[in-house]
Amino acid sequence: MLELIIVSTLNGVLYGMLLFLMASGLTLIFSMMGVLNFAHASFYMLGAFFGYQLSRVLGFWPALLIAPVLVGALGALVERYGLRTVHRHGHVAELLFTFGLAFVVEEVVQMLWGRLPVDYRVPPSLDFTAFTIFSTNYPAYKLFELLTAIAIFAVLLLVLTRTRAGLIIQAALTHPDMVAMLGHNVPRVFMLAFGVGTGLAAVAGVIAGPALVTQSNMAGLLGPILFVVVVVGGLGSLAGAFAASLLIGLVQTFAVAMNVSIGDLLAVFGAHLAPDAFFAEITQVTVAQIAPIVPYLLLVLILIFRPRGLFGTRET
Amino acid sequence: MSRAISRVLAVAWIGLMASAALGRADTLKIAYVDPLSGGGASVGQVGLEHFQYIADQVNAKGGVLGMKVEILGYDDKTNPQEALVQVQKAIDAGARIIAQGNGSSVGAAIEDFVAKYDDRNPGKEVVYINYAAVDPSLTNAKCSYWHFRWDANSDIKMEALTSYMKTRPAIKKVYLINQDYSFGQSVRTEARKMLAQKRPDIQIVGDELHPLLKITDFSPYIAKIKASGADSVITGNWGQDIALLLKAAADAGLQADWYTYYAGGAGGPTAIRQANLADRVFAMVEGFPNLDYAPAREAEKEFRAKLNGQSLWYPRVFNMMSMVFRAIEEAKSPDPVKFAPKLEGMKITTFDGGEGFMRAADHQFFQDMFVVTFGPLGANQPFDEEHTGWGTKLAGKVPADQTVLPTTCKMQRPS
Structure with a gap:
């Protein structure tokens, strides 16, 4: 049992960190624009494919640096020439713009790289076992994912709270007009933040690509869960995104590990159902089986009981 | 005009x-x-x-x-x-x-x-x-x-697979992991039923259903299999669900025997090689590259030559x-x-x-059904899989007449 708990914790933290890499950028953009960027996971996918392509030519490490820069630049362009123009027509137009963009990116990726998974592998320098715990091997690559995510969190936190640029971004989030009055170029701040946000998503893509599967539906698989992280964590709150990512990573991993069913829970309260009773099928469903929907359940509960999220300062 | x-x-x-x-x-x-x-x-x-x-x-x-x-x-x-x-x-x-x-x-x-x-x-x-x-x-x-x-059909495959498992006394604890839809559910129920008939001494230590083709990291499931102490796993998974399951097992270093329907699909052999599970992953097939039958080998050679291996x-x-x-x-x-x-x-x-x-x-x-394993190529095994140097090997054969199970079909023929 202890073994399962420790291994699940490691797996959960790792998954949570991967979520955080993407959610950190998304939550910044969300609070700036006031709309969800539906295409955020598409930039993560682009990161994975750019990383794959570059690593074939230049090797993994240069790809890890160059791919996010390219994707970030692409993101900045999308903000400058796409979103900023659409912004005039209100939030709905922006929302639809990012929604459409996600489809465009998916189609383009399918045209360039096909619909099948590409052969994106863990670099040989990280392809070994880092440590063994209870006879379960922990790959070095996963440890690398974990450390990268933590490093990025630390750097982001420092930049946002301790530097001048960070202070301007924070001010622009809440009082854009005032910041503009003081002589700062607010649209450019937004563009840079958008670029950095999408670049971070690309970092997540380059790193997650070899560990998961690099294929044209990877954005669709991770996209929805990102929104859960942002809403649960609270608007524009980096610490919130961090906590929510960890929470969801752990919840989902532990849910898989649990074999408790609704019937078992009822039995605790003394209610026993005959196996052929009405609804008996439903009570036999285990928590493990419904693990994938648990985060969405959390989303619904948070929206009902704490709409501003765990660490948010204003209503969603 | x-x-x-x-x-x-x-x-x-x-x-x-x-x-x-x-x-x-x-x-x-x-x-x-x-x-x-x-x-x-x-x-x-x-x-x-x-x-x-x-x-x-x-x-x-x-x-x-x-x-x-x-x-x-x-x-x-x-x-x-x-x-x-x-x-x-x-x-x-x-x-x-x-x-x-x-x-x-x-x-x-x-x-x-x-x-x-x-x-x-x-x-x-x-x-x-x-x-x-x-x-x-x-x-x-x-x-x-x-x-x-x-x-x-799945029942026929399970019949053949469990008949083979019957000959392997080392199996004590079995874990079932399948996709959560009609096929995966039929695999789990038949596996339970047939094992109970053929090997009542086998203990089923886990019975898992997971979403179909949605999981990208099976590590949490592998942790659970490991914790259960299973020595063998039965799965009907196909597509990326079998490749990623085996890949996660390889990453975690899980040492268990795998009784599968489709381990030979894309990515499977690579993961088996990576996990070093020589002759420990079994699959159910109606034919395989290294089968000793000349016309099939000839066709295999032509096929590979034309379709990039x-x-x-x-x-x-x-x-x-x-x-x-x-x-x-x-x-x-x-x-x-x-x-x-x-x-x-x-x-x-x-x-x-x-x-x-x-x-x-x-x-x-x-048709005749075969149980095959994957391992290093030996004599008279010309074909490997996914450039791993490992290939298919015959482990057991079930003749067509032994696979004939009764049907409950009441066919409505057009008049």
Whole structure:
């Protein structure tokens, strides 16, 4: 049992960190624009494919640096020439713009790289076992994912709270007009933040690509869960995104590990159902089986009981 | 002037349509409806290559009844609703033979759709030929006259797999992990039932269902299997679900025997090699590259040469297509109403040299089944998988007559 708990914790933290890499950028953009960027996971996918392509030519490490820069630049362009123009027509137009963009990116990726998974592998320098715990091997690559995510969190936190640029971004989030009055170029701040946000998503893509599967539906698989992280964590709150990512990573991993069913829970309260009773099928469903929907359940509960999220300062 | 032009155009248009109609009569269109994107694409795409390869072969020899065989590929995204849209598109494009395999949920939807379509459109009947959807209900409770299946159904595979497990006394604790839909559920119930009959001493230490083709990291499941102390795992997973499951097991260093249906699919052999599970992963097949049968080996060699080293996964597609073509030639018509009766009871020598037959009572094909393992190549094993240096090896054979299970099908034949 202890073994399962420790291994699940490691797996959960790792998954949570991967979520955080993407959610950190998304939550910044969300609070700036006031709309969800539906295409955020598409930039993560682009990161994975750019990383794959570059690593074939230049090797993994240069790809890890160059791919996010390219994707970030692409993101900045999308903000400058796409979103900023659409912004005039209100939030709905922006929302639809990012929604459409996600489809465009998916189609383009399918045209360039096909619909099948590409052969994106863990670099040989990280392809070994880092440590063994209870006879379960922990790959070095996963440890690398974990450390990268933590490093990025630390750097982001420092930049946002301790530097001048960070202070301007924070001010622009809440009082854009005032910041503009003081002589700062607010649209450019937004563009840079958008670029950095999408670049971070690309970092997540380059790193997650070899560990998961690099294929044209990877954005669709991770996209929805990102929104859960942002809403649960609270608007524009980096610490919130961090906590929510960890929470969801752990919840989902532990849910898989649990074999408790609704019937078992009822039995605790003394209610026993005959196996052929009405609804008996439903009570036999285990928590493990419904693990994938648990985060969405959390989303619904948070929206009902704490709409501003765990660490948010204003209503969603 | 403009009227003259439009008249010329109209005549040209009619001419075009007429030649198109003629063109249609000269081709035999077979629609391939399977996942060509998403988690099932890695196997769906290779399936399409099998069909195209066979069509090219037949066309090089003059086609079927002088008709050129054309394969039309449709992406169903492993989604039953999407599949029906694609089947309708295929019918509109002139196909009267629908081939599908990946996903029994999709298979059940198509079987039902085709039966209703044929009822409502006499004279335009289509037939559904199934090369891989193995949910037993398709030839039992839900059986249809317009559906034929060439892969052994899940019960037959489990029967063979558990018969093999019976000979392995080292198995003590078994973990079941399957996809959460009709097929995965039938695998788990049959595994429990048959193990209880054949090896009542085996303890089932876990019984897991996970979402179909949605999981990208199986580490949490592997942790659970490990914690359960299982020495063997039974799984019906296919597509990315088997490759990623084996990959996560390899990463975590899980040492267990794997009794699978589809470990040979895309990514499987690579993960087996990575986990160093020599001769510990078993798969159920109707044929395999290293089978000692010269014609099949010859075909394997040609196939790999033409398709960049892709191994020939589906001998059953060759069985299926050769039977369909033979039925069409015997009936002298590409009309399913005329050639479907010829398929009933048809006997052939299969791609892998055994005897096979299509049972008329439920339209289930029976053939020799093999249990294979993956490991380093030995003598007389010319083919490896996915450039790993490891290949298939025979572990056990179940002759066709031992795979014949009774059916509950009450076939409604068109009057």
